[in-house]
Amino acid sequence: xxxxxxxxxxxxxxxxxxxxxxxxxxxxxxxxxxxxxxxxxxxxxxxxxxxxxxxxxxxxxxxxxxxxxxxxxxxxxxxxxxxxxxxxxxxxxxxxxxxxxxxxxxxxxxxxxxxxxxxxxxxxxxxxxxxxxxxxxxxxxxxxxxxxxxxxxxxxxxxxxxxxxxxxxxxxxxxxxxxxxxxxxxxxxxxxx
Numbered sequence: 001x002x003x004x005x006x007x008x009x010x011x012x013x014x015x016x017x018x019x020x021x022x023x024x025x026x027x028x029x030x031x032x033x034x035x036x037x038x039x040x041x042x043x044x045x046x047x048x049x050x051x052x053x054x055x056x057x058x059x060x061x062x063x064x065x066x067x068x069x070x071x072x073x074x075x076x077x078x079x080x081x082x083x084x085x086x087x088x089x090x091x092x093x094x095x096x097x098x099x100x101x102x103x104x105x106x107x108x109x110x111x112x113x114x115x116x117x118x119x120x121x122x123x124x125x126x127x128x129x130x131x132x133x134x135x136x137x138x139x140x141x142x143x144x145x146x147x148x149x150x151x152x153x154x155x156x157x158x159x160x161x162x163x164x165x166x167x168x169x170x171x172x173x174x175x176x177x178x179x180x181x182x183x184x185x186x187x188x189x190x191x192x193x
Contacts, residue, residue, distance in 0.1 A: 021177050021186075022049035025110045025139050028174040028188055033135055038105040041129070043089055043122075044112030048074030048082065054108075055079045062099045064089060089122055094129055103131040113189075114140035114150040123191070124164040130193045136166070142173055142187040157189035166191030 029035070037059045042051045045063035047070050054061055060081045065071050071084045087093050094100045107126045113119050126136045141151030154171045161169045170190040176183050 018049065021111065021139075022053065024175040024177065024186070025050055025108075026053040028139070029108065029137060031174075032170075032190060033106065033137065035106065039102060041104045041107040041126075042082075043107055043109040043126070044115075045074060045084075046070045046110075048077055048079065048084075050108060050110050051082050052077055052079060055082055062104075089125055091125060094125060100129065103134065104129055105131055105134055107134070107136045109136075109138035111140060113138045114152055119152075120160050120163065123160050127164045127166065127191070127193060132193060134193045136161070136191040136193075137188065139174075139186050139188050142185040152187055152189075154187055157187055161189055161191040164191075166193060168192040 035054055036057045040054060040058045040061045042048070042054065042061055042063045045051050045065045046067070048063055051061050051063045051074065058081065060083070061079075062085060063071070063074055063082050064085045064087065065074075066086070066088050068086045071086045074082070074084050083099050085093075085097065085099050087097070107130060109126075113122065116122055123136070130136065140157075143151035143153060146153055146156050154173070157171045158169055168191070172188050172190075173185050174188050176185045
């Protein structure tokens, strides 16, 4: 399934389910991690709904998204401690881009990983850019089978995060969201390096 994220960017923040998802993601993060003063990567940041909530408390944020139009929407929010980057998360980007010179305390990915073809590879890159004791938290749609669309089973999240080296892994279903397709549950994966 290919999604044209650029085409969705202009109206993304106006969708009720999108705003609700971002608010619930932020609240669930606050319950498990203190972002105050942390160096954060918002991977797959979209229009920056989560970055906008994190910016007042985080030290700084690198907001990464492959969609130029999504990043343009983020730019309109004028968040002083957020550095937007238009690119894919690859080892080449990490090696070459100045925004990735330091290690991150926290990497967040809100409704991103379930859309990737290579979640294990990306989780491995995330692991490599985290400080010791750094944390990766991601939220995706909960699905009943590993073969279903753009989401994960709890067991797949645990399996992937453990396989790339996270020493402490927790998987929960902290909330659900009412969408045009009905109520959908969200799985949250937490990996501590």
